[in-house]
Amino acid sequence: MRFLIxxxxxxxxxxxxxxxxxxxxxxxxxxxxxxxxxxxRALVGKNPYDVVMMDILMPGMDGHQAAEIMRAEERKRGITEINQFKLVMITSLVDDTNVSKAFFNTHASCYIVKPLEKDKVLEELRENLIL
Incomplete structure (x- = not known):
């Protein structure tokens, strides 16, 4: 299994x-x-990521924008939903707008709030059939 953090x-x-x-x-x-x-690069190299763990707040392109570009590329390439990467948002943001964007715009599998705790992260990944 390949993760991009x-x-x-x-x-x-x-x-x-x-x-x-x-x-x-x-x-x-x-x-x-x-x-x-x-x-x-991973798509072109025929070795795509299974999971992308994405922060939202980053300088330049934020996590929502990056995830939207990735999802658009999957659609463009005809990658079916079942074969798309699993998106895990990792962020300190808990407002309704960011949570909604993550789930509805980019089809996040889960949303993990920082600070990250080992048991919580692993539980979320298992509950959402990522691990």
Whole structure:
């Protein structure tokens, strides 16, 4: 299983990589733009990500924008819903607007609020059939 972790905080990368060690291969990037680039490279290389863990608040392109571009590319390529990557939003934002955007605009599988706690993250991933 391949994860792409998109967050501008390197400590989140380290934490999630250690949490997912032995469960998934993780690539990490620091911005929405880098996330989109990595996503495209993986698609072109015929080795797409199974899961994208996306922060919302990042400088430049935010997580919603990056996820919308990724979803549009999947549609353009005819990737069926069952074969699309699972989107996990990881953010400190809990307002209705951001939660709604995540689920309705980009079809997030789950929304995990920071600070991240090991048991909660793993439980959310299992409950949403990601792990």
């Amino acid at each position: 998109v967050d501008d905080d390197e400590s989140i990368h380290l934490y999630l990589k250690s949490l997912l060690d032995g469960l998934a291969e993780c690539d990490c990037v620091l911005s929405g733009e880098e996330g989109v680039e990595s996503f495209f």
